[in-house]
Amino acid sequence: MKILYLFLIICFSSNIPAYSQAFVPNYDEAKIPFYTLPNVIAFEDGSIITNVADWEKRRAEILGVFSKEVYGTSPEWDGEITATEVSSVATDKFIRKEIKLSLHRKSKKVDLYVLLFLPRQQTPAPIFLGLNFYGNQTLSDGANVLVTQSWIRDNNDLGSENNRASEKSRGMRTANWPAEDIVEKGYGLASLYYGDVDPDFDDGFQNGVHALYDQERDESSWGSVAAWAWGLSRVMDYLVTLPEVDADKVAVLGHSRLGKAAIWAGATDQRFSMIISNNSGCGGAALSRRRFGETVGRINTSFPHWFSESFRQYNRREDELPVDQHQLLATLAPRPLYIASGEDDKWADPRGEFLGGVEASPVYELYQKTGIPTTEFPPVNQPVMGHIGYHIRNGGHGLLGYDWQQFLKFADMHWR
Numbered sequence: 001m002k003i004l005y006l007f008l009i010i011c012f013s014s015n016i017p018a019y020s021q022a023f024v025p026n027y028d029e030a031k032i033p034f035y036t037l038p039n040v041i042a043f044e045d046g047s048i049i050t051n052v053a054d055w056e057k058r059r060a061e062i063l064g065v066f067s068k069e070v071y072g073t074s075p076e077w078d079g080e081i082t083a084t085e086v087s088s089v090a091t092d093k094f095i096r097k098e099i100k101l102s103l104h105r106k107s108k109k110v111d112l113y114v115l116l117f118l119p120r121q122q123t124p125a126p127i128f129l130g131l132n133f134y135g136n137q138t139l140s141d142g143a144n145v146l147v148t149q150s151w152i153r154d155n156n157d158l159g160s161e162n163n164r165a166s167e168k169s170r171g172m173r174t175a176n177w178p179a180e181d182i183v184e185k186g187y188g189l190a191s192l193y194y195g196d197v198d199p200d201f202d203d204g205f206q207n208g209v210h211a212l213y214d215q216e217r218d219e220s221s222w223g224s225v226a227a228w229a230w231g232l233s234r235v236m237d238y239l240v241t242l243p244e245v246d247a248d249k250v251a252v253l254g255h256s257r258l259g260k261a262a263i264w265a266g267a268t269d270q271r272f273s274m275i276i277s278n279n280s281g282c283g284g285a286a287l288s289r290r291r292f293g294e295t296v297g298r299i300n301t302s303f304p305h306w307f308s309e310s311f312r313q314y315n316r317r318e319d320e321l322p323v324d325q326h327q328l329l330a331t332l333a334p335r336p337l338y339i340a341s342g343e344d345d346k347w348a349d350p351r352g353e354f355l356g357g358v359e360a361s362p363v364y365e366l367y368q369k370t371g372i373p374t375t376e377f378p379p380v381n382q383p384v385m386g387h388i389g390y391h392i393r394n395g396g397h398g399l400l401g402y403d404w405q406q407f408l409k410f411a412d413m414h415w416r
């Protein structure tokens with residue numbers, strides 16, 4: 001009792017929420033609490049779904065629940081987008097363009113800068129579209145790729161200070177975004193800085209694309225993950241207008257928090273015909289009820305701006321969630337979905353990410369597609385690929401060359 005009292009005093013006096021002080025992540029499979037997942041192919045009343053038409057009704061209900069209780073509801077886009085070419089460079093292998101997309105709504109405007117690599121040998125080209133963490137300038141050595149002017153996290157290695165990016169970061173993420181390998185395989189790559197869409201700090205939703213809308217918020221309003229996903233849809237609005245792009249083959253992908261955004265983008269926008277989640281963890285591909293590594297309570301405490309306020313009622317109450325993440329993955333069916341984990345990325349719960357895919361698979365089967373072709377957790381560096389693909393590679397949290405090689409294989413398998 002004395003100890004508890006002391007602990008509370010420390011929490012109050014240091015202004016740190018008791019949750020983060022008390023939180024100890026579980027990394028032991030044997031200590032996962034017993035849980036029961038909502039049946040992915042059942043209606044809320046328990047009746048089993050046996051056909052696609054019923055599933056699609058259920059799908060709409062499930063998305064409604066995720067909007068209301070998890071990510072928050074994003075507004076319909078009713079503004080206008082203008083595109084201005086900032087630069088264009090052609091090599092014998094690819095064309096690299098940077099385009100400013102200005103989103104106009106009422107008297108407001110937000111600019112998104114999209115970096116686009118298009119292969120020369122393939123028109124129209126299938127495209128991988130993903131948000132990046134540190135600005136377009138990190139994806140290319142090209143001197144004319146703009147250094148982002150948006151708010152950015154400080155990072156010594158990349159030379160960002162006082163929340164501003166610097167020249168030092170130019171080209172420093174090309175290993176994570178291997179544009180040359182991608183175009184060589186006949187695919188295009190489109191990327192934009194996620195902070196252009198919504199700066200990643202708790203700003204009361206005053207800036208980024210949230211600011212395009214009136215700020216009357218309630219507990220189900222869109223958080224940042226939903227805003228990032230919404231931004232991806234605005235880029236899609238633009239990509240579909242380009243003759244060089246095969247709009248039926250646009251894969252949306254993301255790493256980590258941006259993997260969560262990629263999944264939500266795929267769920268809310270059917271124009272994305274492939275979805276790739278890299279190390280997306282809690283609020284992404286991992287089952288929340290497992291409470292392995294990062295948990296709902298922890299993520300809502302560390303990042304209160306990522307999800308809707310209503311998601312917080314499930315802090316430490318995962319069993320009360322009306323949905324779990326396998327149901328979100330199921331809403332992506334029958335589109336190919338790839339889930340990638342890192343062996344040492346325990347925080348993101350690799351096995352929970354795999355199980356998310358396994359538990360989504362019955363819905364793929366309703367469409368006569370194989371989801372993940374095995375229920376056995378595969379060994380490290382041995383990908384499995386059905387209509388849902390999965391790998392766990394060695395190494396930790398990151399978007400690596402190995403991951404891209406599998407994404408390219410998966411795209412070849414489904415699109416060639």
Ligand code: GTR
Pocket residue numbers: 255256257258280281282294299302
């Ligand atoms: C972590 C967070 C994860 C993951 C990661 C990232 O701090 O707890 O959910 O999203 O950040 O985005 O790199």
